[in-house]
Amino acid sequence: MVNTSIKTTKSEEIFAAAQKLMPGGVSSPVRAFKSVGGQPIVFDRVKGAYVWDVDGNQYIDYVGTWGPAICGHAHPDVIAALKEALEKGTSFGAPCALENVLAEMVIAAVPSIEMVRFVNSGTEACMAVLRLMRAFTKREKVIKFEGCYHGHADMFLVKAGSGVATLGLPDSPGVPKSATSSTLTAPYNDLEAVKELFEANPGEIAGVILEPVVGNAGFITPDAGFLEGLRELTQEHEALLVFDEVMTGFRIAYGGAQEKFGVTPDLTTLGKIIGGGLPVGAYGGRSDIMSMVAPSGPMYQAGTLSGNPLAMTAGIETLKLLQKPGTYEYLDKITKQLANGLLEIAKETNHAACGGQISAMFGMFFAPGSVHNYEDAKRADTKKFGLFHRGMLERGIYLAPSQFEAGFTSFAHTEEDIQKTLAAARDVMSNL
Numbered sequence: 022m023v024n025t026s027i028k029t030t031k032s033e034e035i036f037a038a039a040q041k042l043m044p045g046g047v048s049s050p051v052r053a054f055k056s057v058g059g060q061p062i063v064f065d066r067v068k069g070a071y072v073w074d075v076d077g078n079q080y081i082d083y084v085g086t087w088g089p090a091i092c093g094h095a096h097p098d099v100i101a102a103l104k105e106a107l108e109k110g111t112s113f114g115a116p117c118a119l120e121n122v123l124a125e126m127v128i129a130a131v132p133s134i135e136m137v138r139f140v141n142s143g144t145e146a147c148m149a150v151l152r153l154m155r156a157f158t159k160r161e162k163v164i165k166f167e168g169c170y171h172g173h174a175d176m177f178l179v180k181a182g183s184g185v186a187t188l189g190l191p192d193s194p195g196v197p198k199s200a201t202s203s204t205l206t207a208p209y210n211d212l213e214a215v216k217e218l219f220e221a222n223p224g225e226i227a228g229v230i231l232e233p234v235v236g237n238a239g240f241i242t243p244d245a246g247f248l249e250g251l252r253e254l255t256q257e258h259e260a261l262l263v264f265d266e267v268m269t270g271f272r273i274a275y276g277g278a279q280e281k282f283g284v285t286p287d288l289t290t291l292g293k294i295i296g297g298g299l300p301v302g303a304y305g306g307r308s309d310i311m312s313m314v315a316p317s318g319p320m321y322q323a324g325t326l327s328g329n330p331l332a333m334t335a336g337i338e339t340l341k342l343l344q345k346p347g348t349y350e351y352l353d354k355i356t357k358q359l360a361n362g363l364l365e366i367a368k369e370t371n372h373a374a375c376g377g378q379i380s381a382m383f384g385m386f387f388a389p390g391s392v393h394n395y396e397d398a399k400r401a402d403t404k405k406f407g408l409f410h411r412g413m414l415e416r417g418i419y420l421a422p423s424q425f426e427a428g429f430t431s432f433a434h435t436e437e438d439i440q441k442t443l444a445a446a447r448d449v450m451s452n453l
């Protein structure tokens with residue numbers, strides 16, 4: 022299937038060439054539109070709430086480079102600071118004062134973080150935090166939740182979300198059994214299942230890692246008491262609680278899900294927004310645990326480009342912008358209009374749908390009732406989502422090309438953008 026109502030000739034040419042050069046024509050699987058059908062559009066430039074493809078078509082963007090672009094793409098303050106930083110060099114491989122600035126901002130914002138280590142991606146942050154959980158507790162087993170995605174490291178490719186869910190791959194060839202034999206899984210929002218795992222593995226579980234609000238199996242919120250229950254269970258079993266806030270950090274509140282829900286984990290992973298659109302990740306938490314990390318302690322983890330001045334600069338400027346009064350109120354207002362509007366339109370046009378939003382993160386499943394975990398999410402009508410996605414794209418709205426990914430807004434989105442999006446959704450859903 023090719024786009025029908027917009028001209029995408031150049032995109033098609035470039036993507037055809039890309040498929041001979043790179044696996045699937047992409048540098049990351051979800052970009053390939055495999056689950057929604059049709060071909061991906063090839064981007065030429067991005068600015069504010071908009072992206073332009075190589076054929077000159079403009080779209081309102083709700084992917085935001087998969088999360089980082091909460092200030093809108095290429096914000097002038099971020100670009101200006103980056104230009105200045107660029108003149109001083111792209112990478113130092115040595116201590117840089119900007120690391121202190123971003124570290125102080127992160128520590129001041131995120132309740133659990135007393136010390137932080139910068140890395141280059143969310144995957145790296147989660148790999149390192151798992152090693153740290155094991156080093157600190159001297160235990161090997163870890164509990165993760167079905168549909169949660171913590172990057173593509175071997176140990177986490179078990180019932181994972183994101184591209185793994187999108188492509189229907191339960192796990193991946195190439196991952197040795199030994200790498201995942203200590204990864205235990207439970208359904209999200211199921212405290213009883215977690216309790217049973219702790220009881221069946223006494224003194225062996227290093228901790229529990231989760232997306233406190235799931236964004237990689239679609240948008241799924243924690244039931245009342247779930248996060249609090251995990252906090253109690255982990256304390257009771259002397260295990261660590263880790264929030265993977267790569268998506269939710271600085272997005273659903275300045276201090277992330279832990280600020281929003283008032284539950285403080287022992288360790289936290291971050292990425293996306295704290296790099297302002299440049300490659301970054303971070304993990305942090307209690308100083309007694311973080312002191313285990315080399316060279317303070319024996320747990321080894323390193324990186325040539327970690328803490329590089331460009332990523333630090335973009336992160337600092339992004340967080341400064343987010344500190345402006347009214348930012349999160351505005352993000353909540355427009356995202357609520359969008360999420361509620363989509364659900365109302367679905368109802369009026371007789372499509373079973375459910376979903377919601379927290380601040381600048383949202384989602385909608387073509388499924389009846391409500392979604393509390395990955396099993397529920399899998400009942401969503403992905404074929405219908407594919408048609409919806411294509412219809413929206415043809416009307417200038419760029420959504421994540423998978424039912425199993427959350428959507429993101431930015432403070433560059435205007436109420437007019439939201440109304441245009443809803444008008445397009447009404448048109449598409451009326452004809453589905």
Ligand code: HOZ
Pocket residue numbers: 049050051052087170183184236237426
């Ligand atoms: N965590 C992001 C989406 N779930 C990454 C995007 C990607 O896999 O390319």
